[in-house]
Amino acid sequence: MTRPADHPAPTLRPLYRAEQVRELDRRTIARGIEGFALMQRAAAAAWQDLRSRWPHARALSVLCGGGNNGGDGHVLAALAAAEGLAVQRVLLKPVEALTGDARRAADMATAAGVSAEPWRADVRLEGDVVVDALLGTGLGGEVRGEAREAIEAVNESGLPVLAIDIPSGLHADTGATLGAAIRATRTVTFIADKLGLYTGAAPAHVGELVFCALGVDAEAEGDLAPAARRLEAGLIAAWLPTRPRDAHKGDHGHALVLGGAPGFGGAALLAAEACARLGAGKVSLATAPEHVTASLVRRPEVMVHGVRGAGDLDALPERADVLVVGPGLGQGSWGQGMLQAALAASRPLVVDADGLNLLASRFRGRQRDDWILTPHPGEAARLLGCSAGEVEADRPGAALALQRRYGGVVVLKGAGTLVAGPAGLAVCPHGNPGMASGGMGDALSGILGALLAQGLELEAAARLGVLVHALAADRAAREGGERGLLAGDLASCARILVNPTVSDGKGEDDAAATR
Ligand SMILES: NC(=O)C1=CN([C@@H]2O[C@H](COP(=O)(O)OP(=O)(O)OC[C@H]3O[C@@H](n4cnc5c(N)ncnc54)[C@H](O)[C@@H]3O)[C@@H](O)[C@H]2O)[C@@H](O)CC1
Numbered sequence: 425m426t427r428p429a430d431h432p433a434p435t436l437r438p439l440y441r442a443e444q445v446r447e448l449d450r451r452t453i454a455r456g457i458e459g460f461a462l463m464q465r466a467a468a469a470a471w472q473d474l475r476s477r478w479p480h481a482r483a484l485s486v487l488c489g490g491g492n493n494g495g496d497g498h499v500l501a502a503l504a505a506a507e508g509l510a511v512q513r514v515l516l517k518p519v520e521a522l523t524g525d526a527r528r529a530a531d532m533a534t535a536a537g538v539s540a541e542p543w544r545a546d547v548r549l550e551g552d553v554v555v556d557a558l559l560g561t562g563l564g565g566e567v568r569g570e571a572r573e574a575i576e577a578v579n580e581s582g583l584p585v586l587a588i589d590i591p592s593g594l595h596a597d598t599g600a601t602l603g604a605a606i607r608a609t610r611t612v613t614f615i616a617d618k619l620g621l622y623t624g625a626a627p628a629h630v631g632e633l634v635f636c637a638l639g640v641d642a643e644a645e646g647d648l649a650p651a652a653r654r655l656e657a658g659l660i661a662a663w664l665p666t667r668p669r670d671a672h673k674g675d676h677g678h679a680l681v682l683g684g685a686p687g688f689g690g691a692a693l694l695a696a697e698a699c700a701r702l703g704a705g706k707v708s709l710a711t712a713p714e715h716v717t718a719s720l721v722r723r724p725e726v727m728v729h730g731v732r733g734a735g736d737l738d739a740l741p742e743r744a745d746v747l748v749v750g751p752g753l754g755q756g757s758w759g760q761g762m763l764q765a766a767l768a769a770s771r772p773l774v775v776d777a778d779g780l781n782l783l784a785s786r787f788r789g790r791q792r793d794d795w796i797l798t799p800h801p802g803e804a805a806r807l808l809g810c811s812a813g814e815v816e817a818d819r820p821g822a823a824l825a826l827q828r829r830y831g832g833v834v835v836l837k838g839a840g841t842l843v844a845g846p847a848g849l850a851v852c853p854h855g856n857p858g859m860a861s862g863g864m865g866d867a868l869s870g871i872l873g874a875l876l877a878q879g880l881e882l883e884a885a886a887r888l889g890v891l892v893h894a895l896a897a898d899r900a901a902r903e904g905g906e907r908g909l910l911a912g913d914l915a916s917c918a919r920i921l922v923n924p925t926v927s928d929g930k931g932e933d934d935a936a937a938t939r
């Protein structure tokens with residue numbers, strides 16, 4: 425496989441868990457930078473960001489919790505007051521009850537003349553912008569008591585919110601909300617970027633995301649392996665093989681999509697179409713005979729085979745380089761036969777939809793190192809034998825558990841899609857709610873099949889496919905909006921993305937500039 429030399433792979437930003445960030449804090453302090461100095465840096469970075477994001481703000485409400493996240497809020501309040509803004513400080517804990525750096529910060533703000541009032545349910549938030557300094561990485565368990573009331577009041581205020589380090593109530597490791605969480609307009613996060621800012625409920629709570637390292641180089645701590653890495657648009661040009669000018673279709677692989685049980689024809693066709701658009705040399709579709717005519721009319725480039733059952737497949741699976749099994753498969757005898765045939769052929773596999781449901785039921789206990797499984801949370805729950813709620817409560821944990829149990833590479837779909845493979849976890853910061861519509865998963869499985877067919881190894885194909893799928897949906901949404909975005913709209917946008925001479929990736933990077 426030839427890789428383009430003029431597109432070096434971008435560094436994928438490392439993401440960490442709260443406990444690792446605390447360890448980074450400790451090490452930084454041990455090297456001689458005082459904790460309070462770090463707090464001042466954090467507050468100054470947040471204040472500068474607030475000023476440039478909301479240059480016309482004249483009044484702030486700063487809500488401070490009882491820990492160091494609150495401490496950041498006190499220092500920010502003092503900085504804003506020094507520049508002439510009217511600042512309302514609302515405290516969850518009285519200053520006298522604070523300790524350490526938080527106490528020092530609170531005393532500093534008081535000395536600077538910034539008034540403070542205790543939180544009460546009837547407090548009126550009076551700022552042009554609310555600063556959320558209630559809870560940071562120290563959040564432990566479900567949000568309790570007044571913190572919860574304050575979070576709900578901020579969300580109901582309708583005011584723009586700048587969250588300090590992490591929206592209060594969002595879990596820094598999992599992206600789950602713990603009972604209640606701030607819906608921020610923008611979040612400024614410090615020291616190390618956190619995995620929980622990207623997946624699960626995070627996209628609905630974080631808003632625009634800004635990362636300030638505060639002079640700490642997390643990657644220099646060789647023993648602190650990142651919890652995950654963030655997929656970057658630049659990977660597309662770096663990882664896609666270039667095409668020799670004398671290429672023939674055999675050079676770009678042959679993908680076979682198995683799916684479309686009687687009555688479920690569209691899903692498999694969407695997968696086959698995406699597979700062809702993403703550059704597979706040849707695409708075959710094995711589907712129920714009743715879908716053949718419609719499939720050929722829609723996509724004559726796809727070689728459509730009507731099969732009444734696995735017995736009609738002949739040597740089709742062995743003639744392909746990669747198999748995609750699942751879209752529209754059904755869980756009846758037709759689908760079971762197709763899955764059985766796919767598993768028997770020694771070819772890399774993409775397994776989706778009912779293929780996964782069958783792996784969780786009649787085909788239990790399989791493990792392979794040459795497949796990509798693409799569950800959504802419901803399918804993931806069936807594969808793990810737990811509830812979808814449990815999957816959503818810890819998406820990174822679920823993705824890793826699936827990969828350990830089933831082998832290969834696992835793509836856990838949903839906001840902030842995760843890819844778990846031998847190289848660890850990766851998270852996709854792109855995508856939009858328009859993707860929450862029928863057929864999107866089918867398109868993804870076809871994209872993955874196409875990348876495998878073109879020679880990418882399993883984990884690279886999974887990471888790249890997830891990225892291309894999300895960026896294509898973002899591009900399609902920019903063109904026509906999120907509402908009504910169809911899976912069938914993705915293929916043409918994805919095609920542009922995988923032809924870097926057509927797309928320079930600029931639009932994608934601009935759109936993602938703050939994520
Ligand atoms: N040197 C450092 O450690 C630095 C810390 N920084 C800030 O400090 C934060 C971490 O500070 P802390 O470790 O003090 O923790 P936090 O301030 O995030 O949280 C601790 C506070 O939250 C309360 N709390 C915890 N769980 C709760 C729950 N479930 N319901 C209601 N209240 C709850 C605790 O009683 C305590 O008052 C970071 O997020 C960051 O904003 C920054 O100032 C940079 C430097």
Ligand SMILES: [K+]
Nearest residue numbers: 556559590592
């Ligand atoms: K916060």
